Amino acid sequence: MDRLILQKAASYCAYQERTQDEVRKRLQKWEVWGDEADEIIAELISMNYLSEERFAKTYAGGKFRMKNWGKMKIKQELHRRGLSEYSIKEGMKEIPDESYSAGLKELLAKKKEALGRIETDKFKLKQKLARFALGKGYESELVWKTIENLEQEDFNS
Structure with missing residues (x-):
C-alpha cells in the first residue's frame, strides 16, 4: 500500500466527514483501484478517519439545522450516498422530535408571513405552504397538522 496515497486520503x-463512496471516487482520481483502494479505505476506517455513522x-x-x-x-x-440503513438510522437520531416540529412550525410561519402579503386566497396559501414544506422533505401528515395549528393560532389571536 502506498503510504503517500494513504496520507493524502487521510x-x-x-x-470533512466523507463516505466510503466519496473516498473511493477520490482514490480513482489518483489512479488507485481495486484491492489497493479497498486496503486504503479499510486502513482509514481502522485509523478512525472514515466513519459512515x-x-x-x-x-x-x-x-436540519442549517438548511x-x-x-x-x-x-x-x-x-443516495450509499450509506447503510444502520448509519442512516443513527444519523436521524441527531434530530430531536421537539426541535423537528418546532423547526417546521417556524419555517411555515416565516413562509406564511412572506406569502400572506401576496396570496389572499386562504386555500391557495395553504397549498403553497404545504408544497414548500413537502419540497423541504417534511412528512405530509406533519405538514398539514402544522398548517392547521398555525391557522388556529391566527384565528385565536
Whole structure:
C-alpha cells in the first residue's frame, strides 16, 4: 500500500466527514483501484478517519439545522450516498422530535408571513405552504397538522 496515497486520503478525510463512496471516487482520481483502494479505505476506517455513522450524524444534523431540511429529504440523500440503513438510522437520531416540529412550525410561519402579503386566497396559501414544506422533505401528515395549528393560532389571536 502506498503510504503517500494513504496520507493524502487521510488528510482528505480529516478536512470533512466523507463516505466510503466519496473516498473511493477520490482514490480513482489518483489512479488507485481495486484491492489497493479497498486496503486504503479499510486502513482509514481502522485509523478512525472514515466513519459512515459519523458522516450520517454530521450530515443529518447539519442539513436540519442549517438548511431546514425534513427527515425524508435527509434520508433520501443519505441513501443516495450509499450509506447503510444502520448509519442512516443513527444519523436521524441527531434530530430531536421537539426541535423537528418546532423547526417546521417556524419555517411555515416565516413562509406564511412572506406569502400572506401576496396570496389572499386562504386555500391557495395553504397549498403553497404545504408544497414548500413537502419540497423541504417534511412528512405530509406533519405538514398539514402544522398548517392547521398555525391557522388556529391566527384565528385565536
